[in-house]
Amino acid sequence: MENHTINVPGAQEFARPRTRRDFFKSLAVAGAGATAASMLLSREASAKTDDVDIANFALTLEYLEAEFYAMAVDSGVLSGDALGVVENLASHEAQHVTALKDLLESVDATPVEKPAFTFPEDALTSQASILDLAATLEPVGVGAYLGAAPLISSPDILSAAGSIAGVEGEHVVAVNWLLGVVPYANEAFPKALTLDEVSAAVAPFLGGKMLSTGGPRLSPEEQYRLNKAYRLGHL
């Protein structure tokens, strides 16, 4: 079903060569505003712009997780250990959303709006289905942060991203525990994911659309570097 639209360009469009006019047209569509656009005019600001993209990219993932876990807590099908774990998952992701929005607003960037997510029909019908989806989402969160980390210019944002990534890693372990996966922590080198891999993984929740980072700022060369850098996280 295709009932959802995102009011920003898709990730695939980012890789297209753009004229300056196209660039700003898309920016306006993305609602990034004049402040963000003017930042693009100076070379010094480009690092900042990348960081804004990455933070918005992360924010979208956190929105997705936060919404799913909030619904899971409200579903009434969780109990015992699973309820406690998922309540914390919901709380953590909501705090990550707030932290990332604060981060973006503190530099006069516009946080992306929460998209309308779609979940599989049976996602919330049982504890098992909730945990299955959690086990799918959490490694994507880890991989996205690990993949993006080498692209982040600001040490503060990098530190924050690492902090949040680590928590997503803990979530993987807690969900493993509930699912009876032993050992619970079983990766010496948790994997980074490429931008494409993350986008593909979350596309089903966006009605089949690719994940937006909130602005059309990547040239083909940048896209290449991004994916290359993402892959470097694979050990």
Added chain:
Amino acid sequence: MSEVESRIPLGIDREVSRRNFLKTAAWTGAAFSAMGIGGFGVAVRRAEAQSEYKTYEGLGDAAILQFAYQLELLEGTFYAEGVKAGIFKDAFLEQIVAIRDHEMAHADAIATTLGDLGADVPATPQFTFPNGAFSDAAAFLQLAATFEPVGIGAYQGAAPALESKDILAAAISIHNAECQHRCAINILNLVNPPNNLAFEEALPLEDVQAAVKPFGITG
């Protein structure tokens, strides 16, 4: 005092680590702005950004890795002794074995990278553990619960100070493994729910040094 001074051979796949840990890449030349972005520090205080990384600045990647190498050896040795002590079985044992293997894989990968950088791999310190650390599972797990946040804090603190993007990518992955260990140790300690932190915490260098000094790391 129980003392341990030898690396435990674990049959780690050295070639895989060597090949992948530090690939030469176009990224090596990429400029890494240490200047950062004004205003972010305040906003992300809740995310533990703060300024811990500044205490690692100026050390250089090799010195940071040399320190990290010793931390990994300390952890790896600790978990190896825990396995040898015979105080765990079943799922508990499987988890402790896995963490041991992870820490040793980290040490091995870091040693390889130090070699690639032309830097010395530090001699294995003479580690010292508290009396009774390996006499029962509870004592061991209590110590484990104090180790993991030190490793987490060290990597998280040092990451923004790393100059090489390749090393950063590796360090942030290792950091994630340490966070996963923290949660796993919580599970073994019957902390429920075990995922009880919304933000991992960075530690300044001096705090990490102070934490590991009693165990024999003086670097």
